Amino acid sequence: GNSVTQMEGPVTLSEEAFLTINxxxxxxxxxxxFWYVQYPGEGLQLLLKATKADDKGSNKGFEATYRKETTxxxxxKGSVQVSDSAVxxxxxxxxxxxxxxxxxxxxxxxxxxx
Amino acid sequence: SQTIHQWPATLVQPVxxxxxxxxxxxxxxxxxxxxxxxxxxxxxxxxFYSVGIGQISSEVPQNLSASRPQDRQFILSSKxxxxxxxxxxxxxxxxxxxxxxxxxxxGTRLTVL
Numbered sequence: 001g002n003s004v005t006q007m008e009g010p011v012t013l014s015e016e017a018f019l020t021i022n023x024x025x026x027x028x029x030x031x032x033x034f035w036y037v038q039y040p041g042e043g044l045q046l047l048l049k050a051t052k053a054d055d056k057g058s059n060k061g062f063e064a065t066y067r068k069e070t071t072x073x074x075x076x077k078g079s080v081q082v083s084d085s086a087v088x089x090x091x092x093x094x095x096x097x098x099x100x101x102x103x104x105x106x107x108x109x110x111x112x113x114x
Numbered sequence: 115s116q117t118i119h120q121w122p123a124t125l126v127q128p129v130x131x132x133x134x135x136x137x138x139x140x141x142x143x144x145x146x147x148x149x150x151x152x153x154x155x156x157x158x159x160x161x162f163y164s165v166g167i168g169q170i171s172s173e174v175p176q177n178l179s180a181s182r183p184q185d186r187q188f189i190l191s192s193k194x195x196x197x198x199x200x201x202x203x204x205x206x207x208x209x210x211x212x213x214x215x216x217x218x219x220x221g222t223r224l225t226v227l
Contacts, residue, residue, distance in 0.1 A: 032214045032215075036218075041223075042220060042221065043120075043204050043219050043220045044158075044204065044218040045218070089157065099163045099164075099171070099208070100208060100213055100216075104157045104158045106156065107156075
């Protein structure tokens with residue numbers, strides 16, 4: 001079945017550091033790929049998405065490129081802030097019959113120190 | 115604009131007691147609705163989804179059930195809670211032209227003692 005593997009956390013960085021959170025997937029067909037962010041005590045917010053190979057999703061300084069050849073969707077940000085501290089989830093869409101279902105990675109907890 | 119609500123926000127229940135969590139969506143019609151559970155320090159597990167009133171698909175057999183009595187209302191229930199039911203429960207929806215993108219509610223934190 002479809003699956004998503006994320007870089008294990010927790011990840012701790014200093015403010016203004018470069019961030020990469022790795023995500024690879026296994027899927028039949030051509031799923032859409034997503035990054036969601038969860039701030040403490042809250043639900044998930046869509047951060048960015050890409051719907052086909054070579055698409056780049058971007059939002060709030062974060063970027064991720066859909067790489068079909070390496071089945072990856074790594075999340076990057078050039079200069080992180082304390083406010084980026086959260087748990088980040090990579091996910092893919094499973095376009096079966098009926099409702100679209102999301103398959104999530106385990107999540108990566110990111111802490112940014114001032 | 116489309117919004118999603120969940121309540122209660124926090125719940126502490128004894129083992130063996132019943133459960134009812136509610137999720138409602140505003141600003142859209144005929145959404146697809148989803149219930150997820152997030153156990154402490156773990157990822158999200160899809161529990162149920164619904165493509166219409168009265169239509170429920172279960173992903174994982176367990177102590178929980180779901181119902182959709184109205185188009186924009188999704189309820190998660192249990193007759194007798196177990197300790198293992200503790201977790202963070204999230205409702206989500208998709209609708210309209212963005213059927214590949216799910217939007218999540220604020221969640222309900224359930225502690226079973």
